[in-house]
Amino acid sequence: MGALTLTQVTKSFGRTDVIKGVDLHVDDGEFCVFVGPSGCGKSTLLRMIAGLEDVTSGDVAVDGTRINDLAPAKREIAMVFQSYALYPHLTVRDNMGLALKQAGVPKPQIAQATDRAGAMLALDALMERRPAELSGGQRQRVAIGRAIVRTPKLFLFDEPLSNLDAALRVQTRIEIAKLHRDLGATMIYVTHDQVEAMTLADKIVVLRAGRVEQVGRPMDLYNDPDNTFVAGFIGSPQMNFLKSGKLGLSSETLGIRPEHLSLDHGASMEPGRIPGRVSHVEKLGGETLVYVHTEDHGLLTVRLFGEQDYAVDEAVGMRLDPTRVFHFDAEGKRLR
């Protein structure tokens, strides 16, 4: 019903190659999250799947049928645009109901569907407003509502929650997960938010400059990254990269996540202890991030649970959890 296959898909805008040959398979009913640095081509890929953008070369297929030339309207896709693209002349209700109306769904049913989406997105009080009278987050919710009132084969979400507050974001995320379970539709979701990516995805696709770096289940990527890029990209704060040579190891680079470094006070020199000086402390309430400057490896981040007291400039020492280190070669490839 909604298995998506991309085969050697490329895309160029004039002379700029944006997508440089992507192969990807998304199973029917799978929840696939695209992550990658800003400008790596996530939106472009989504737009190609939607049919809004020419495929320069390669094939886009749904259930084995090539759909490169199928009109977007015929692809049974719902999409949340990164820029919202709301209909400025329609009320919130009509923005959400237009697709159903077009499909000939009877009025009461449309009203019901839009009411449900409105309630779910906390838009109930705004149903008769027009986009110009909404706040940024409200607009984004309308864009989400417009997609979810329908029951298409494939959902495409382009950073749908970026302008929502934390509570609403969690809530909407849960609703989307629920929608996914209920409809069993295939979903492709672009996000910059680690939590969203980790919690929603059946499969995460890490993109970098128009290429797929790694595809896998969230914890697989976290625990078993293929290279420094993926290792650094998944997990926040970023993984620390240390010079293996300075530690007497044979690999080029050693990676360790901030949560797998332990920290103690004092400047004593013991084997396996990396000495440094606190350069900056960030207290986030539930956790504390300590940035430690070291001679050999530059700035390292340590993530500690709860509220912890470290003073800036204090001498400290760090220890690696040896079961949690990753080794990489000079090209950044993981050595397993």
Added chain:
Amino acid sequence: MGALTLTQVTKSFGRTDVIKGVDLHVDDGEFCVFVGPSGCGKSTLLRMIAGLEDVTSGDVAVDGTRINDLAPAKREIAMVFQSYALYPHLTVRDNMGLALKQAGVPKPQIAQATDRAGAMLALDALMERRPAELSGGQRQRVAIGRAIVRTPKLFLFDEPLSNLDAALRVQTRIEIAKLHRDLGATMIYVTHDQVEAMTLADKIVVLRAGRVEQVGRPMDLYNDPDNTFVAGFIGSPQMNFLKSGKLGLSSETLGIRPEHLSLDHGASMEPGRIPGRVSHVEKLGGETLVYVHTEDHGLLTVRLFGEQDYAVDEAVGMRLDPTRVFHFDAEGKRLR
């Protein structure tokens, strides 16, 4: 130089009251973060400070001088719009350089300033593109760049990092903090991101439906919220609210953050242990969120450090850290 005072400021759009009397003082050189649910009036307040929106009643003053009627151009402000508002016909470079050009800064200096901002925001390769040729995150970075090339009295940032990836976001956040230190300018910053709010702010202003709920330093809000709203809004995942009665306490509601609940396996009934059943587990890599369903209090969230193994439907018990609980009355006001 840039102390900002709002006195009983209100704003209505036609019959909708959006800002309902805000009093606020921001010291010169202070970094002030506005947080609040989507649609609570953050952008509107920012736009009023900028002079882009009429003040329906009340006063906006800078350094004690009422500026309600001063033209935005005269207020010496830089602003990042939530909607970016890039000049579509200008290149990235010209978008960033326009204000300087207007101020009569000599060309080489403009080029230098824009180059620096471009490099900082990883836009170097895109300086000659127009907004239509940029990705969402790139556009947002141009909007930031446009603000930071200047040295105004007051910076206004409206969710400036919402479309950036984690790494870039951390990096840009650090740059903004540095900018703040270097220039000593007053900054007002709207964000939905807890980490940004906690790490950047000298002072956080929590807004709710056009009113100020609480103002304070980040850790003060975290550790000493005035009411359930602030308690729930600061900190992610949200604080758990338990029915005090069921625990034999006199307050109406008891609040405890997910990181201050401890969890153990098994269904045994001990005093102080709240039994429940795991309903959902989210593994985020560095931490694990366990959602536990309880008879008395509904769904509670427990935040655990590292990767933890809890199976869905497993019987578990929770304990509160008694030093970390908050008590609230029936109206949600904190009982101290």
Added chain:
Amino acid sequence: MMSTARHSPLRSLAAHGILLGYTLIALFPVFVIVVNSFKNRRAIFADPLALPSAETFDLVGYKTVLAQGDFLQYFLNSMTVTVASLFFVLLFGAMAAFALSEYRFRGNLLMGLYLALGIMIPIRLGTVAILQLMVASGLVNTLTALILVYTAQGLPLAVFILSEFMRGVSADLKDAGRIDGLSEYRIFFRLVLPLVRPAMATVAVFTMIPIWNDLWFPLILAPSEATKTITLGSQVFIGQFVTNWNAVLAALGLAIVPVLVLYLIFSRQLIRGITAGAVK
């Protein structure tokens, strides 16, 4: 920007069908004009649809035209008047339109109405007063007189159309300009004007056509040999009892070419997506 996927062959076939059909309707009479301007009089009326053949081919119209008066001079006059008037209409009109669309001030609507009055009365009625004005200021038989009149005549329409289009320019964008310290003038010239290019082009074309084709004011205000416009020059061939159709066709046919060129120049400004990427 758009995809082949969105390019249904059936729909585009239908579109081409309709457009081609209408193009034929639009061009058929033009074809008749052009073809006949190359034929002798007898042939024009013997079979107006026939292409010029060896027998009927005749450049007499063009010869007459080029022999009569200083056509190059007329042409230059027309060009000067049209381009200068256009410049002022666009500049002044856009400025006024910006004031009307951007600022709320007392009397805004009334000012709009006042500026629109001009499209409601044929300016011909004011001829005598205008002529008196020009006589008094010694501008009779100068191109300046024509430029002044055409500027005034073109303004109402320009203001009317441009103010509508200017209302569509994103307020956030102008606000961003204000934040950047741009004066209202800069906002107008640097931000708004470039973004209403299609509307400016449209107004330019609408303004230019009646100016180029006008016969009345050149006849009244500047009929002298040195200031004659090309349309007035062509009028020589329309007589009381006989009209030299060969010459009229040739003269007016020739006179289309420059306007067509101007049109082509302006219509290049009709560009899609000028404001793309501005706001989300």
Added chain:
Amino acid sequence: EDVTLTIESWRNDDLAIWQEKIIPAFEAANPGIKVVFAPSAPAEYNAVLNSKLDAGSAGDLVTCRPFDASLELFNKGKLADLSDMAAMANFSDVAKSAWQTDDATKTFCVPMASVIHGFIYNRAIFDELGLTPPKTEAEFFAALEKIKANGTYIPMAMGTNDQWEAATMGYQNIGPNYWKGEEGRKALIAGTSSLTDEAWVAPFRQLAKWKDYLGDGFEAQTYPDSQNLFTLGRAAIYPTGSWEIGVFGPQIGGAFEMGAFPPPVAADGDKCYISDHTDIAMGMNAATKHPEQTKKFLEWVGSSEFATLYANALPGFFSLNSAAVEMADPLAKEFVSWRETCEPTIRSTYQILSRGTPNLENETWNASANVIKGTETPEDAAKRLQDGLASWYEPQKK
């Protein structure tokens, strides 16, 4: 320093003649005076001239339309009084009447030319069909019938689209025979005769019969269409005025020969009347800066030298100068010769009767066209004209 005089005129057609023949002749004889002939398209002439005179930018010399249009200008002080010019002696009272005040005390334009109405025919067709120029109405219709029966040619080239053909070449052409020229015209002005009288309705009756002999779709046929039909040899007869002579010659280019006959009379031997219409004159802008030189030019316009020059340059425009003018064009001579046999008159609506609203001339155009098309009966048309006239013209009010 040379003085330059500008002539305002509606005669675009004559531009070349003035530039090449007339003006050089004058300039040669009058050094120090330059003359510019600045015509505008005839349809705009009145409006343009009035505007320029009002504003004070009109040329020194003004070509005068006959009767009220010029009289109005004179009354407003725009045209100078030329009564005492020496050249006025060269013109008869009738010739001057079109440019005089109603009481004939003042003359303000120097008469230049008149035009005569009649029918031009295509000799080749007449020869082919064995026709001779008809003298009576009966012969006229017989000829038309014969041409029609033959089917090759349109019997008569006339359309009603432009309306004025119907009135000028129809009604005013054949009418004088019915209303007895000047006699009827003057009676109408005096109020002793009315437009519903038989003499004025009868021409409409004849016009109503023309319909059958006009080309297909004559309703949409314009004046240039008619001209072209005739000059291209597709029509046999062309109701017209003498002004066509000059323009038809080159257009026909020798393809056939033209002949002319005056409007046929009711019965052989009846007195015939022709419309010999005083049409064009020249006056002086009262505000001219060079009255001396302008008068000098006008004196020359009143001379027989000018008369000869003009009449020969523009065959069909007949000089109003009392001195006989030698003309070369045979067809023009033919037209002028009718002055000997028939009584000339001017168009009935031109003097005085078209001063009010509704305008009798305009109404006559409309009525003539309607009658030819058959959308109005001759009687209704006549009644409408009479009612309109009576509504404002005192002598006709009953």
Added chain:
Amino acid sequence: MAQRKQIRWHIAVFLAPAVLVYTAIMIVPLFGTLNLSLFNLDQGNRVFVGLRNFATLFGDPRWSDAFWNALGNNAWFFVIHMLVQNPIGVLLAALLSSPRLRGAAFYRTAIFIPTILSFVIVGFVWKLILSPIWGIAPGMLDAVGLKALFAPWLGKEEYALTTLALVSVWQFVGIPMMLIYAALLSIPDEVIEAAEMDGVTGWAQFWKIKLPLILPSIGIISVLTFVGNFNAFDLIYVTQGALAGPNFATDILGTFLYRTFFGFQLQIGDPHMGATIATAMFGIILLGVCFYLFAIQTRLRRYQF
């Protein structure tokens, strides 16, 4: 837009050049002329007559018949433009603006060419084409077996006005086309893309998305059509002459005004009655425009992109 309390000189600066030129060269002369409607000649002297000229225009059948006839014709002329010209213009613009249409620039130019032509040429060529004598229209109808449909349209009272209105439509269809085209260009691509995703394509897309967004421009072309039609003059004048034949079937306010104001043939121009007619026309048009400005324009929603 913030309300700023100081004197905003820039508003004056923006308005000044236009207002000055326009007032001096257009408004003053025009109202000087319209003012004439309050005067008339009495024994050669100009005297103030108040509204008596209007009483004559509307009360005296010699004037009012012609006036109502012209007004009625004008209304029909306008109706045809609204029903034919504007829908065609909008349709063409909609087709032209479809993305990736090959040859769009060619079509656009070709369809616009008639608008560039002068009235003299338009009048000549259509008279030639429609002429029963020269045979283009009858010949073409004959070729498709519809010869019977042919009539000398321009000469028939019942067809002439409609025919001329259609010729005028032919000439001016480029105007609504270009305006609407410019308006369509300003609709953001992404909104259209969103519609595609929602399955709103083709005509539905036009009706539901594009049309509402260009409604202000449709309003403008309606007003311009209204104003243009009620001021129209040239086409009728060059094809049918100032008497607007046959039998005044094509007489519209413009020709009626011209005849009266400037005079025609033996009819001497009457600036006073002419100004009266002009004022009446002006009143009618002003009424229409005010209706648009106050009743329609203020209700039209505009969208900023």
